[in-house]
Amino acid sequence: MSIQRFDYLIVGGGAAGAVLAARLSERSSFNVALLEAGPDTPPGEEPADILDAYPIVAYFNRSYHWQDLGVYLDTPKNADTPPRRYEQAKVMGGGTSINGQFAFRGLPSDFASWEERGAKGWGWDEVLPYYRKLETDLDFGKSPLHGDSGPMPLRRIPRAKWSPFGEAAAQALEAQGVPDIGDHNGDPVDGFFPMTTNNNVDGERVSTARAYLTKEVRARKNLTIMPLTEVTSLRFDGQRAIGVKARRNGQEILLDAGEVIVCAGALQSPTLLHKAGIGNASQLRASGVEVLADRPGVGLNLQDHPMVAFAGYLPKRSRLPKSQRRHIQMGYRYSSDIANTPGGDMFMLASNRAAWHPIGRQLASILVCVNRPFSTGEITLERRNGELKSNINFRQLSDERDLKRLEDGMHRLWRLVNHPSMKGVVERVFPATFSDRVRKLGAVTNQNWLITFMGSMVMDLGDFPRKMMIENVIAPNQDAAQMMQSNNALRDWIIDNACGSWHASGTCRIGDPDDKYAVVDSSCRVIGVEGLRVVDASIMPSVISGNTMLTTVMAGEKIADAIKAAA
Template sequence: MVFDYIVVGGGSSGCVMASRLSAYGARVLLIEAGPDTPPNAIPDDIQDGDPTRAYLNPGYRCQSLHATTVRGGRKPVHYEQARVMGGGSSINAQVANRGGPGDYDEWASSGATGWGWEDVLPYFRRLECDLDFGGEFHGTNGPLPIKRVRQSDWSGFIRAISDAYDALGLHFRPDFNGAFGDGYSVVPLTNRNGHRVSSAMAYLPETVRSRRNLTILSETTVARLTFLGTTVTGVETENKSGVQSYSASCVILCAGALHSPAILMRSGIGPAKELVQFGIPIVADLKGVGQNLQEHPTICVSAYLKPADRLSPGVSEYIQMHARYSSGYEGCPSTDMAISTVAKSSWHPLGRRLGTLAVWVNRSYSTGTVALKGSSHKI
């Protein structure tokens, strides 16, 4: 089976790639390791405006990923990663925050031509249909709807936090995806009428799936790339039907910061010193594959709320306020920190009684490594 493009990974980027490439008549194969979410059978927990139901469903996440720290001698802990069509956009908090303009400009100045803020802004506008704002920062014709939590729906807990921010000099910004800077705001969501809109829903509707030149394989794992010499010719996959190979003129890895380097390394592209110990034939000795992994360290603090301070019945948006602020730490840029304020902490009865502050580092500097446990994708 020969294609023009094979897109590996049906996450947030893979759905876009499959949709856009197939729109121009190319023969496209999209491969996703997790279950599909076709328009006529989207699971209720994925559609729910409360993302904790999907996020806590183990059927939508990888179960074999673990992380360890170099310092402290801690035991390995489970590393959470989506494994479902739409990827993280199908199970995450539905929050549509953009990255910091300075980060994009830094990438461009380091050699990533075309990734400066002014370069990527047109694509942010193109992907969205903002239901609240227009102007230079927003699009109104894209496939992904963006709506915001209303201040009138804020719980007593959220209003109290906003008062505390004002007292500290951190003030309200109506549009969190407008001019970038410190402040707090209502939360922009990829949501329509109280229901999630994932990348799969936005970019793989029935009109796209009906294209004869688009083939979608779900619950199928890409074991490795195939080669003719050092040229990639396709992929080797495995599912409940067995092992199958597919060929293409171009293979696009959209398997994320963890699985994309893992696939490369299982295929013999990566640091040779690490791969030979697993008996993997070396195709290209590239020491950078799997290196410089960055993540946002987060701390969550929860508190029991009095009934008057809890989320009102009928309000589904539980992440109700975001804030950005500057750490002031030497060497860090401004607006390098973020806080989400959550009006309820989970779907269950106890979660409805808890409010949470989730604080994380928006501009992280620590790096890690993606490493294989062996040559097989089953490990």
């Protein structure tokens, strides 16, 4: 079998992988390969649901997901508790091709915390140039805080064009003295703002696949892009990574590399390291894996942004116009002031549409999430039925501060939806959950459209049938007012119904090489071996105060420059 060899072999074509492939191949002396387990989305051939500014259709398209990926959000109550399905992208562009398209930077305080935990060179002054490098900000242009020539366009919907529900939420916040800060990526203070999205002037999604893997980039002779190629293991010669084993078109292939860069995401990257023998030595031995490097931090420090929400019925005059695809237009950053928590630690957003289907058009939601969580989970390797499998547990409310902040956040949401500005804009408010039933209805099928169309007809008949529909079908046994009057009921509901934000991070964190729980150094080289880096959301010492996409792109830009500077 002939083995292809590359200088740099990048595993995963997502938020960081596509960036690294484009930037490293700028240097003609580098021979670069990009391997993506999912399908490609070449320029001009992107599926309509991926381009759509309304992201929920692509998000629920299972053909873009890793199948049968299950996680626990907390410690299972019994041994028979099944894991929950977890939507993780398996398509060129990774999560940037199916996510909510929110382009949020971390706060300066996030990166100060990173440096305190050993991520030298990752302070705000060091990361800001790469946030600027990646973007073309269509609203703020070139400035000390923004860029105007990067691959990824960023834009906002101005307040004058917000839908009634978002505007009513803004008015309620203003009545409480909350300012409109305008540019949340440039001004780290608390306040509400228009949401920044990675959309172009035509309102289309611009993933990293579209922004970085352009026709011109793909034409480079020193860049090989291999979609539908799933890496099954890393290959080593002693302590040095020398390539990968992968599956392509039903065949096993071997690829050699001067350096392997794993960009598979915070759930897949630690699994690849575990299977290669990099991780907690005692756990690896217990699973029958030969230890290559004892790095007990691999798989630890798993974080996400836990969230809860209310939803409510929108009268016809309050609904998102069919011509307007962007359904979330405003957000709100605030400080909880709970003891031992940082500023800007919480986030709210108002959504003008709950789903793609007819009932979804009738419902608004307003959610609150913990922007800076303290709970951490872990990913461990175990042998089940003779196969090595990952056990993923977020333990998302294991730190009491996170639970308290969601309780406080629900009270803030309740005051907001009952503010006079909301009168006539939203009705019949109820606690919203992301249940398996909601997930199944989220799949785009003719049957789901018909079911929800019939339900939507009932909802519009009048208040009584609407009440019956909500109380008996949409949110059975969920009395919002009653729940909000009982601290115990509220806490129990949050524990049972809080979900994550699909921002898995932290499982291969940056740190000082002398820190036994650090996995990569400040250049993202895996500590204890050679020729191997990890660059994705897993390197974050703590999850940033915002959606992780833009920071992962920034990391790709930063490490690409570091590699080229050291070559």
